[in-house]
Amino acid sequence: MDRLLNALTVVSVLLLLLVLSSVRRAHIRVEYSVSWLLAAVALLILSRSRGLLEAASHKLGLSDPPLALLLVIGCVFLLMFYRFSVIISKLRDDNIALAQRLAILEYHLQTFRDGQPHV
């Protein structure tokens, strides 16, 4: 149990550092880093607060605190995947609309350049 929590602490700290470094280098936009930072902080708190983890496992009706930990981690990442799916879907829709708009404007421009009457 202690080993698992220590490993989780290391992973959380590494995740925090990685995300902060990525934000600093502009690899991740600030608004999209918030989810990762919140997840990393949540995992860090859980890994350093054994009482909290035991209380959570008791509330969830689980006899084994590591199981509760796995459940929390799973839920956190499911929520994040959902959030990013929403973001990706919106970006894809925007991207398609922009590509279509660009193609249509280029079409109009080409028609104008060719000296053909515009509709």
Place this chain on the structure above:
Amino acid sequence: MPEMLVPPPQADESLLVIVPAFNEEAAVGRVVRDIHAAMPGTPVLVIDDCSIDATQVVAREAGARVLALPHHLGLGGCVQAGYKLAFELGYRYVIRVDGDGQHDARDIPRVFHALRTSGCEMVIGSRFLDGNGSSSGAVRGIGIRFFRMVLRPILGQAVHDPTSGFVGVNSNALQVFSKSFPLEYPEIEALVVLQRKRFRFMEIPCQMHPRTTGRSSITAVRSMYYIVHVLLGVFVNVLKFDQRARRPPKPGKS
């Protein structure tokens, strides 16, 4: 020089034929020439979905105008781009013919006639109304039969060829599709979208030639993904519009 996409003087009768194409250099030239032979004077717009071959060049040489997409959007995005341009240009009717040469351009006048006279918002060129459906593969045939069964209660009428890409629409459908159009495998979902708007459709028998060049995007392996994807899309559309229908009217509105 390619002819202009200018509606003819009788604006109410204006027709644009759109041809979505992706890497169809071997077939698209003949498709455009066949359309011109079947419908002289009708403008043809090839929508090039960022092909890496000479599709654009061949289409222009054959006398079509080309709408070139900046990157690959897939069939739905490609067709919708054509619908958007047609809607902007004020066309009353648009007929879609695939760029692989499987649709017979000689059927276009009948689709156009049905569009003008039937009052339906959509006319589908069906491979199965005259028993000419043998050109579809076994797996695809099973998929088509499955979707016929699924769509029958949703649409309230039978549809024999729900995956046909040979489709004509009028300006009402064009307005809807220019705003919202399914992006992947759009044919079946588009039917549901129209039905939820209480638009009507009909099928007329058409010839379908076997593909002579290139490969279909729907392979046997992808058929399962296709079925799941389209099924989900159909039910999402049904739920979306049913919720709207159940929403109570705002106070003060009749």
